[in-house]
């Protein structure tokens with residue numbers, strides 16, 4: 001059930017072409033039915049063909065955005081995406097410590113689909129040491145997980161081993177995303193007493209710009225709306241699978257996934273005035 005009085009926040013980078021980053025996150029929040037807000041960490045000049053420039057925002061304005069948002073509309077769940085520098089990571093961790101949101105979803109964004117690095121190499125240490133331990137759930141894809149555990153991942157068994165290693169770094173749950181392997185798209189959820197496999201058929205489409213951002217924002221929304229972790233991931237996997245199925249050609253490169261908007265009657269949305 002949608003509830004526009006439940007706020008969700010994305011702390012991430014802007015994608016000027018609207019397919020990934022902040023823009024994908026806000027589209028997902030709206031489509032699932034939470035009130036979306038944003039703290040922008042960096043601006044990327046990006047389109048379906050690649051990333052052509054990045055400008056990080058200052059620590060001051062990032063801190064300022066976090067404080068004014070939390071002081072006015074405390075989000076129930078927060079998603080963290082592109083956080084490119086060690087200093088930006090520390091600023092965000094300070095904010096999380098100050099406000100203690102119930103759910104923190106960390107998508108450890110490192111490299112864009114087009115191969116552009118969105119995390120400075122020197123930021124990896126802070127990501128692992130300070131941000132991942134704050135996560136309720138962390139959602140690495142295969143290359144990100146390989147970078148975090150410093151080991152190659154080729155099979156489902158490798159995914160389990162790496163997932164457990166990441167779990168030992170402090171988050172409550174790890175969702176290992178298998179989109180980069182061959183065959184079915186298999187994601188694995190690992191927690192202390194949780195082990196779940198989410199499987200969908202691989203959809204043969206080139207337009208997968210923003211899949212990771214969309215999945216982690218969907219999890220953020222479903223958690224905020226009161227679903228448990230397994231149900232949140234199940235619903236999010238369903239969301240991303242449909243979004244990829246109906247992705248479309250726009251631009252000359254890797255197009256975006258499609259966000260569905262179900263404009264139900266006003267009275268069906270929970271939104272008391």
Ligand SMILES: Nc1ncnc2c1ncn2[C@@H]1O[C@H](COP(=O)(O)OP(=O)(O)OP(=O)(O)O)[C@@H](O)[C@H]1O
Nearest residue numbers: 113141177178179180185186202203210211212213
């Ligand atoms: N071709 C596909 N068909 C079906 N599901 C897919 C496909 N590609 C990815 N997925 C699913 O999409 C979700 C995102 O996974 P993926 O591994 O693509 O994330 P990502 O690499 O972080 O994305 P991004 O490049 O946007 O950061 C996962 O649930 C994955 O299983």
Ligand SMILES: Cc1ncc(CO)c(N)n1
Nearest residue numbers: 013014015020021082112
């Ligand atoms: C700003 C931004 N965040 C995340 C991604 C995901 O790769 C991207 N392409 N751009």
